[in-house]
Amino acid sequence: MSDTPRRPPLMPLDEALARLLDRAAALGRTEVVSTFDADGRVLAQDAVSALQVPPNDNSSMDGYAVRAADVPAAGTVLPVTQRIAAGHAGVPLVPGSAARIFTGAPMPAGADAVVMQEDTEALDGGAQVRITAVPTAGQWVRAAGEDVTRGAVILRCGERLSPASLGLAAGIGLAELQVAARPRVALFSTGDELVMPGAVPPEQMKPSAIYNSNRFFLRALLLRLGCEVNDLGIVPDDRAATVAALSAAAQDNDLILTSGGVSVGEEDHIKPAVEQLGTLDLWQIAMKPGKPFAYGSIASPSSRRDAPNVGTPPLPPRQAGGEPGRSTVCHFMGLPGNPVSSFVTFLLLVRPFLLKLQGATQTEVPALRLRADFDLSRPDRRREFLRARRNDRGGLDLFTNQSSGVLTSTHWADGLIDHPAGSTIVAGDLVRFIPLSELLA
């Protein structure tokens, strides 16, 4: 009698991603934060401008505001009839005169150009000015509303905020912004071989033990995505304890994330425990590194057991009531245990999932096409994500050891080459390169 597992068909990465995103209904919980503290968060309502920026025509230089027609030739001398600093309104310009003006100050009515002060000479202690360059109408004048027009949507619901977004929001007077609440993610560790750094010094490590590295980069990646991380430590190696721990975690978290222990044929307690509490699918994804991947869900006590909240409409513009909404399901994701596989599957699958949970409209990272400065002669039946780095010549170098156990490759690299299954690379070929700076943002 044979109990051999069959070799499962591989699932294309795009299909795995589509299935995950399909399950990643926006959590719908929002909160209001100071614009100062909103960097990296996902906006939960459109930001509409109630004013125009700048509010009026103003000078983009320190100099003199004039009517261009009053300066027909270089050397023209005009009386200086007023002085306008930023933040102060002038009076209408007396025809045939100039107004001393500073950067950002509103143009006086009747003036249509600014002469920068380097093109002037102040005379009589500033009572008059000689203009040494003939101005053209409109020069060094910033038009009212050239940055933002009244009623314009300057930031869209679902945008991930950056420093520039915060500046824009502040510029239209928004001191606070409504953003998606932080997803709550529980981080589980499994694996008898794992030891926490600090628990045992290197020289006393058992030969079969290794330090837990995945938990460190996974936590950092989660924090970069705006998540609140609940580190649940090592789950006791016992079925009932595992069920209890998962069940408790499912009440307080939107996602339980683990690495290791979910390959085909591995015996551990996470898999049956998740299945007892909800559902679990083991996928074999056609990607390298990162074949085994588990997705499941555990119903929250307050909700139906059988239905994940898929198909919910996107994050509403504003949630009724002050009490944040609760998701009806806690998602479960099991990453492969090999560090590089864990790192890469996080970036390509978990990252977009967590952004979508926050209602982000942009979950994909655009690839560049760059020149490979190496050969890759062995095709693989899986789509590969090769650790590579840009060199001084604008091409890409490949890390020498692409083993999924070599975490050094992810540290050395500044991007991943998205390399199609069954193909080779000859130096000079253009390849798809996904910068880590974008994936880590």
Next chain:
Amino acid sequence: MSDTPRRPPLMPLDEALARLLDRAAALGRTEVVSTFDADGRVLAQDAVSALQVPPNDNSSMDGYAVRAADVPAAGTVLPVTQRIAAGHAGVPLVPGSAARIFTGAPMPAGADAVVMQEDTEALDGGAQVRITAVPTAGQWVRAAGEDVTRGAVILRCGERLSPASLGLAAGIGLAELQVAARPRVALFSTGDELVMPGAVPPEQMKPSAIYNSNRFFLRALLLRLGCEVNDLGIVPDDRAATVAALSAAAQDNDLILTSGGVSVGEEDHIKPAVEQLGTLDLWQIAMKPGKPFAYGSIASPSSRRDAPNVGTPPLPPRQAGGEPGRSTVCHFMGLPGNPVSSFVTFLLLVRPFLLKLQGATQTEVPALRLRADFDLSRPDRRREFLRARRNDRGGLDLFTNQSSGVLTSTHWADGLIDHPAGSTIVAGDLVRFIPLSELLA
């Protein structure tokens, strides 16, 4: 009599940057943080491995460890004499037998290959195994030390840590890391026209007033660079108060940063106040946006007045004593007030300066060469940093309004085109593109 300022010569950007970096002696203050919390910080000592990773030859698959020579043909049946899970050491392999083995588990002595379980059939409830594919020696075996060799420097002093670095550090057992202390930066606002968002609603804004946007993106950018930000708010518009505020700030901060108020010919209290307390140079940099830039220094009370601590050796591997070192000077930087100028000069000048204060060895961002999908027919006498965005065709689009007052351009863009002075662009040209994802990291 003329009191006209002369048109100052423009300083090349590279010279301005070199001058700043020359003054940016590493602060030398370090602290020890949990490896969990070290993302984004600058490492202050080399991380050297006291062990090899992985510690021993181990299986990269779930399957059976065998001696390849014992399986001369497909269909060979071997007795299964032991079971080795990750974290557990096996015993030497009995010749002519197989060991059930799981991913990450150490190879038993005498075995030289792993047969993945998909290429096997378990017989007799697991007492025997039929091997359906002939193995080659070394297959699915990860070599001891293939990731990290004992004694290897895995992270270098001066490296800015990323999630992958944290994983590597944890992997060699480091629970804590010595990193550069956070630079302390005081943020000043100047400008009578500025109103804080929230202080006055949009419909009640005076026509000459604008909301302070610079402070919001500057603060967010400083936080991304690992700084501690001390927001000093609006400085009172009075000479003595300004001197007092700057003097106090200089004692508690490494850098005082302001935007606006330092152009040629502008009258404000910051400039004479800094000059009274230390030195101030006003530069006209040959860049667009961002011409005016001020660099100065204010001596701390405990130090000499005249000498910034330039030329100090790089951050020492470990600081003697627990008391953090004090810099002998507080730097002062005045950015232009136009939002885009402020944003761009921060990224190109202040960012590398602050990284160098932390002892970072890498302060530059490598540019890409991408295709311009637009024409730029008007050359400028200054080197330009054009706000641009990658399109679906792999080329670059230009934001329509490149005015230094239009902050929207920095929000729309995903990078800056570094465009040489005096040149034009024709669609199809390759241009230097600096991704914002790298500059904002």
